[in-house]
Amino acid sequence: MNTMCKLTGVATAALLLGIACGKKDAPTPAKGAEAAPAGPALIPAPQPVPDPEPASPTVPSAAWQAAPAQTVEPATKADKLKAPKVAKLDSEDPNAAWWKDAPYIDVTMQPQQMAMPFLDKATVTSLRAQVVHDGEKLGVRVQWEDATPDGNVDTSRFADAVAIEFPLKGDAPATMGSKESPVQIVQWKGLWQKDIDVGFQDVQDLHPNVWNDVYWFVEPGGQPRVAKDFKKPEALQWLVALSAGNPVAILQRTTPVAEYAAIGWGTLTHQHHSASTGRGLWHAGKWAVVFTRPLKTDDSQDAQLAAGQPTKIAFAVWDGGKGQIGGRKHWSGWNDVDLAP
């Protein structure tokens, strides 16, 4: 047995036996601890166990989020979101030319502290937002500071994300909508962007030293890749979320965004029809993410927009590297948007 485990084990026995382990925060010894048998007294005082792995991204990927040739920085600040009309919104590139001139606002982000679980402390306080349209499609660009691009997936590992929200009716609360007034939400995730940019992160990417003797019904043997080699349905039978049609479990992802409907806290539900697209780029400590969607759709779960009409938009952002996921997020209230005629 290695030293680390021995020490950990000592701590286990010491605690459960009610023996203080010498640390300041050690619990008070339980009554009767003095009566502990001779055995554990032989154990040397425990030493602090060093953390063998820092809580940082598990998969550094040089290929992912390499600096683009040039980056666009929004130039015009406005006091209200105005969506100018552009000739043709035919790209999700955050560096597309029109993003330089479209007016931006800086949206104040707050830690979510209304529904369980809370985000204790805000780590992103501001998000720069722009909106454009071309008469057919709406484009939303958001940009915020984040020191690391996180596309992590593992136990206690999370990905960066950002979401935009539209009301289906004027009075919908920005806090995930309500039963009477639903909202439409579109979310972009760093994990999904990484799926598209560098491929699905398999077990061997996350843990290069892992060896598994056999994956049933999979050819070839060795360490096959799930997105490529797991072809027979019986090979996929243990991926229950995938079989259940859960969109988080898609192996062949084609877009880094997903559309949802919500009617209150805890009700976020994936929309089966999604017309939204997007793309995220990280450069020099900043994420820039673009969403596009048709102004009008035939989907009753989507907000219907029109040139010349006002709407509202709210934002949410997550720093995956800091353990932010689900309700542990930053959010904003509604921001009025004027779509140019």
Place this chain on the structure above:
Amino acid sequence: MPTRDNWQIGRKMDYPYEGTPPKKQVAYIFDTNKCIACQTCTVACKTCWTSGKGQEHIFWNNVESKPYGGYPLKWDVTIAKKAGVATWQGARLGNQTIFEGLQPNEPPRGFRPDVQDYASPNMGEDDSAGQVDKGAAYSGMHPNWMFYLARICNHCDNPACLAACPRKAVYKREDDGIVLIDQERCRGYQECVKACPYKKSFYNAISRTSEKCIGCYPRVEQGLVSLCTEGCIGKIRLHGLRTSEGAPREDHPIDYIVRIRKLALPLFPQFGTGPNVFYIPPIHVPDVYLDQMFGPGVEEARKMYRNLKTDKKLLGALLLFGASDRMIDKFAVEGKDGAEFAVGWDDKGQEVCRVPFTEAVSIRNHLDEKRQAYRQNTP
């Protein structure tokens, strides 16, 4: 916050949801004195349910060596430290459960293991509580000890995983109290991984959802015991549906052993989740350790276990362990001195096992008359 009765801690406690108990409650009894950590249960479970990609570290069933072993690493010491040392006033818990003393909207007190805590599924295997001095020899009771602890999801009365899920993707079934994660609704936030004090909810990085023991529900629906129970070669397990409402039944083996005789005890009842895997405590381990682990009643349980020979009904109930692949709903001891049987019936009244208290002995002569050959005492 609503409150609930928790018989395991002798008082009411806070829990985020109101709720009526399930009609029946899936429950298990594990006899730690009989477990040899062969891991047949682990393999039976894993082969059937968690052989997929992303499930390499997922052990819905595991067997760890106490005091040092634990999977994920240090799960028990970490949560025990967070929850505090349990203080009991008789059968009443003095300190707070993991659901109490929280801020409004705060999830149950928990922690999320890190990736490397899943790297070694059987760390500490077979290590005893202390080192033996050079030249020391054992005589009588060993001063050092260890024992095996088989663990599965406890299908708790008050599940912390369910309480923590912001999406209500975790639910407890009405008919049998099995706790499941809806794999269509889960979004992999890992709040259940964090909240479950027993760390029996696992994150699957390939399906990107959390997964947990499903209590072999497709088998339970057919009246069959779980695979870990059926596979157990040491017959240390009894699996069935215990009475969840009203008085426990004298003729129900789990009710009788757990509620009426209190021979089997819940694991860390002080957490307040109301676990439904009950352990017959090891008879050779110091109380001060076991009291934290199984709550009050350890000494009484051990006395009872030592006296089993003269405790016919209790012994009869224990003989049902591993005796049938069907869940036993009713049992009785039949027969007279020297020829008693423990008889078990399923919920349809069908007899499913008849276990003799004394196995029939057959003595074979050294010479096999028929073949005119001598029998050798070799396997």
